[in-house]
Amino acid sequence: MGQAQNKRVVVVGGGQRDGATIGNGRAMAVLFARNGAEVLVVDRDLDRAEATVEQIKEESGRARSFAADVSQSKDCECIISHAVETMGGVEILVNNVGVVDGDSDGLSLAEEAWDRIMTINLKSIWLTSRACLPLMRKAGGGVIINISSIAALNMGSNLSYGMSKSGVNMLTTRLAKENAPYNVRVNAIMPGSVETPMFYQSMPTDGMTPEEYRSQRTKGIPLGRVGTAWDIAHAALFLASDEASFITGVLLPVDGGIHTR
Numbered sequence: 001m002g003q004a005q006n007k008r009v010v011v012v013g014g015g016q017r018d019g020a021t022i023g024n025g026r027a028m029a030v031l032f033a034r035n036g037a038e039v040l041v042v043d044r045d046l047d048r049a050e051a052t053v054e055q056i057k058e059e060s061g062r063a064r065s066f067a068a069d070v071s072q073s074k075d076c077e078c079i080i081s082h083a084v085e086t087m088g089g090v091e092i093l094v095n096n097v098g099v100v101d102g103d104s105d106g107l108s109l110a111e112e113a114w115d116r117i118m119t120i121n122l123k124s125i126w127l128t129s130r131a132c133l134p135l136m137r138k139a140g141g142g143v144i145i146n147i148s149s150i151a152a153l154n155m156g157s158n159l160s161y162g163m164s165k166s167g168v169n170m171l172t173t174r175l176a177k178e179n180a181p182y183n184v185r186v187n188a189i190m191p192g193s194v195e196t197p198m199f200y201q202s203m204p205t206d207g208m209t210p211e212e213y214r215s216q217r218t219k220g221i222p223l224g225r226v227g228t229a230w231d232i233a234h235a236a237l238f239l240a241s242d243e244a245s246f247i248t249g250v251l252l253p254v255d256g257g258i259h260t261r
């Protein structure tokens, strides 16, 4: 019996951009399926979602794909109604979509980039949760996991990504409080430096090799390595499991200890 046996899981942002390593969304979808869940893999880019589904099916897991753009409020509602139509319900909702493109410091940041990053990273989580919560309350419980970032605590030189993730943290604790009486648990994971394709998005284009970049990003991480998407996926699997049934409103750093600096 897996830790998510017969749970119906929706992973929003369960595809991934191209790259040599596995992304957080894909790793979570694969790990939930390995642990007995039926998974709806949602992505704006259907091909990316289908690639995740293919990987799950190759391991004899259960998954299907769905295309939705979480910057559109209607799509956020459709994700949940499609999950109900195809799987009959949702026990676990994972909000993984997060973008950073166009972010900058407070003076150079374009208004359009602020709006896009806030909408995709923060507002969408409220909208998918709002669509899913009545269902979970009626069913007598459920779990929501939001993928935040350690940038919520220390945003570095850019403004809107860290601000959006601080918002994700506040939204998580607020929804946890509002929904605890209904046995719906809401937690967030704050990844640190995790070697996903997104990690390499910020690699300098001056000829630095991926190995050099990884080693630069490793400096200052107390545990002496960058993370992998599997580190995030295992945290998500635990938080969603019955073993975590007394845990809600937690903002869990999965960062090799960098938040202790």
Ligand SMILES: NC(=O)c1ccc[n+]([C@@H]2O[C@H](COP(=O)([O-])OP(=O)(O)OC[C@H]3O[C@@H](n4cnc5c(N)ncnc54)[C@H](O)[C@@H]3O)[C@@H](O)[C@H]2O)c1
Binding pocket: 012, 013, 014, 015, 016, 017, 022, 023, 024, 025, 026, 042, 043, 044, 045, 048, 068, 069, 070, 071, 096, 097, 098, 099, 120, 147, 148, 149, 150, 190, 191, 192, 193, 194, 195, 196, 197, 198, 199, 229
């Ligand atoms: N990799 C890291 O070092 C790191 C660190 C901290 C936090 N995170 C967080 O992890 C999450 C992403 O991890 P990943 O590795 O799965 O990233 P990823 O970008 O590879 O995959 C996310 C998927 O989201 C999809 N997507 C983007 N915009 C969308 C939209 N509007 N509607 C629907 N889908 C959309 C993309 O097509 C992509 O397939 C983000 O929330 C990010 O902020 C990552």
